[in-house]
Amino acid sequence: MSEQTSAIPMQPPAARVSETQRLLTRDHTRFMTLCAGLLIVAPLLVMWAASQGAMSLSLEALWQSITGTDNTDANLQMKVMWEIRLPRVLMSLITGAGLAISGAVMQGICRNPLADPGLIGVSSGAALFAAVVMVFGGAMGLPAVLQPLLLPIAAFTGALVVSMLVFRLARTTSGINTLLLILAGVAINALVGTLMGLLAYVADDGTLRLITFWSMGSYAGANWQQVGLVALGVGLPATLMWRYKTELTLMLSGEQEAKYLGVPVQKVKSYSLFAVALLTACCVCFTGIVGFVGLVTPHICRMVVGPDLRKLLPLSALTGAFLVGSADTLARTLIIPSELPVGIVTSCLGVPFFLYLLLRERKGQYHV
Numbered sequence: 001m002s003e004q005t006s007a008i009p010m011q012p013p014a015a016r017v018s019e020t021q022r023l024l025t026r027d028h029t030r031f032m033t034l035c036a037g038l039l040i041v042a043p044l045l046v047m048w049a050a051s052q053g054a055m056s057l058s059l060e061a062l063w064q065s066i067t068g069t070d071n072t073d074a075n076l077q078m079k080v081m082w083e084i085r086l087p088r089v090l091m092s093l094i095t096g097a098g099l100a101i102s103g104a105v106m107q108g109i110c111r112n113p114l115a116d117p118g119l120i121g122v123s124s125g126a127a128l129f130a131a132v133v134m135v136f137g138g139a140m141g142l143p144a145v146l147q148p149l150l151l152p153i154a155a156f157t158g159a160l161v162v163s164m165l166v167f168r169l170a171r172t173t174s175g176i177n178t179l180l181l182i183l184a185g186v187a188i189n190a191l192v193g194t195l196m197g198l199l200a201y202v203a204d205d206g207t208l209r210l211i212t213f214w215s216m217g218s219y220a221g222a223n224w225q226q227v228g229l230v231a232l233g234v235g236l237p238a239t240l241m242w243r244y245k246t247e248l249t250l251m252l253s254g255e256q257e258a259k260y261l262g263v264p265v266q267k268v269k270s271y272s273l274f275a276v277a278l279l280t281a282c283c284v285c286f287t288g289i290v291g292f293v294g295l296v297t298p299h300i301c302r303m304v305v306g307p308d309l310r311k312l313l314p315l316s317a318l319t320g321a322f323l324v325g326s327a328d329t330l331a332r333t334l335i336i337p338s339e340l341p342v343g344i345v346t347s348c349l350g351v352p353f354f355l356y357l358l359l360r361e362r363k364g365q366y367h368v
Contacts, residue, residue, distance in 0.1 A: 100320025103294025129158025159281035175266030216341030233282025292350030
């Protein structure tokens with residue numbers, strides 16, 4: 001037995017440390033290369049997406065408009081670019097980044113690869129309150145100036161109200177219980193789905209069509225005011241999530257283990273869940289529900305950089321922005337002059353990849 005044991009080559013401690021450092025350096029280099037590449041591609045994506053659509057835009061005409069050349073066609077193209085295309089493209093990039101960050105944090109808190117922001121009722125709550133406004137908004141008698149603001153305010157309020165209800169049901173004397181959070185989210189989402197069915201039953205054909213299209217997501221009608229509000233609503237919660245990136249990473253090994261390492265688990269969990277709810281509410285209130293972004297994007301990034309949220313969060317943000325920006329461009333160019341709801345495109349991109357992950361999980365090749 002001793003001869004067999006002595007025959008096993010043992011690596012000296014210094015060699016093991018050197019190998020670990022080499023692997024960490026390789027992972028860090030890969031992470032920095034991917035982030036740099038996506039940041040370089042981002043301006044090209046914006047230019048390409050802004051030039052695509054029912055009306056083709058030429059760089060020559062845009063340059064003539066910028067330099068002040070008296071050209072009616074060039075001025076029209078510049079107006080389309082500045083007032084319609086750019087706000088829409090930027091809105092898709094910002095919301096894509098926000099939804100991906102929310103998904104990464106939710107999967108980390110729940111330690112569940114199937115978790116996404118919709119689990120806590122944000123999306124369903126926004127859809128329910130938006131549907132209420134679409135069905136009964138005409139009977140409220142609000143001034144015309146407030147009508148455009150009613151739908152996003154209602155969706156934002158609904159997202160927060162329903163998510164707070166889920167948090168309340170999941171709270172125990174020791175804090176928010178992750179298992180109860182998942183169960184409460186499933187139950188409340190089912191209840192909201194029932195109420196949505198009731199609203200669809202009493203709605204007329206035109207309103208029912210509006211509800212359906214809002215639930216599929218669209219960036220049509222985005223303007224600079226909305227872009228500013230969404231950027232602020234995404235930036236503040238994302239900053240809070242980044243503040244707790246180390247604590248959230250330590251919680252991946254288990255809440256009890258994180259407590260032993262000095263992590264205030266309940267504080268981090270409560271603040272992070274509230275940030276997820278606020279960020280997702282800001283993303284969906286103007287655009288509707290864009291599915292699969294918060295579920296699939298963190299998986300893609302986790303396969304490359306691992307579960308460490310210090311790397312996963314920025315890479316998820318860049319990847320989510322790229323994914324939704326590309327999906328929205330496809331949505332408005334595939335069937336010109338009409339356009340598809342962006343949620344259909346993201347689902348078509350996300351479902352095959354998600355099935356691929358399930359097949360890999362069955363073979364034991366992928367673990368979260």
